[in-house]
Amino acid sequence: MFRDYTPSASPSRAASQNPEPMPDAPQPAPAPHKKSAGRDLGAAIGVGVGLGVVIVASLFIVKAVFVGVIAVAVVVGLWELTKRLEERKGIKAPLVPLAVGGAAMVVAGYVRGAEGAWVAMALTALAALVWRMTEPPEGYLKDVTAGLFAAFYVPFLATFVSMMLTAADGPQRVLTFLLLTVVSDTGAYAVGWRFGKHKLAPRISPGKTREGLVGAVTFAMVAGALCMQFLIDGGSWWQGLLLGLAVAASATLGDLGESMIKRDLGIKDMGTLLPGHGGIMDRLDSLLPTAPVVWLLFVVFVGAG
Structure with a gap:
């Protein structure tokens, strides 16, 4: 309970047993906090590559x-x-x-x-x-x-x-659609993870940031210009810039839309079929609302084919 006080103990001895910390002594620095993606990155990459091979092979x-x-x-x-x-x-x-x-x-x-x-x-x-x-x-x-x-x-x-x-160049159109959506998501993740400070929609998806949205738009516009110039018959780079901007917007809204659904349901993922990704719906969230946008812009820019 309480310690006994021994009068015979000298002050110098007491001081040696309980030394006061030096005011100028350096304090240990706190361990740096590492950002985490929140998923099994290795599994996510492996599954993503596997799906990409199946999709590209069947497409062409x-x-x-x-x-x-x-x-x-x-x-x-x-x-x-x-x-x-x-x-x-x-x-x-x-x-x-x-x-x-x-x-x-x-x-x-x-x-x-x-x-x-x-x-x-x-x-x-x-x-x-x-x-x-x-x-x-x-x-x-x-x-x-x-x-x-x-x-x-x-x-x-x-x-x-x-x-x-x-369309005659249908595989190239679908590949462009898939690439731009993936690039938009990747740009949002990479820039948001490294530089993200300002929340985009904290009540819906706390992980999304305005900086990430800028990254999505930038990456998608550059990829769009390249794809329209080199993959699409009759396409031009400036059309790709507009296409990339539209994809970044629709993909972000699609992701937020499914986040809203999952928050209402009280779940993190729609399924567990794809290790590191969740379910099929967790991969389709950006693709589904982007598909009609890309289809329409292709029709406007280069025709139905």
């Missing part, structure tokens, strides 16, 4: 195979989204008609263009409404509303990728 060998890759990604993305909605909110969006209709949407966009995509979207929505009628009416409205949202958000937006592919 047989177009129809790449359409199949899009359809598979759409079905898996729908499964992840509907699964999380059911787990976290009790919303049972009808997966079967969404998956079948979503794959049909992607194929219809490739075979019949925008008209085919709209017809497939309408039929998918109708199928979702009817499918849900086989269950009790409680929750019908929220279930079918979530189903219609999922049909538009995942397969319908992905259909614009298959429509890009129909």
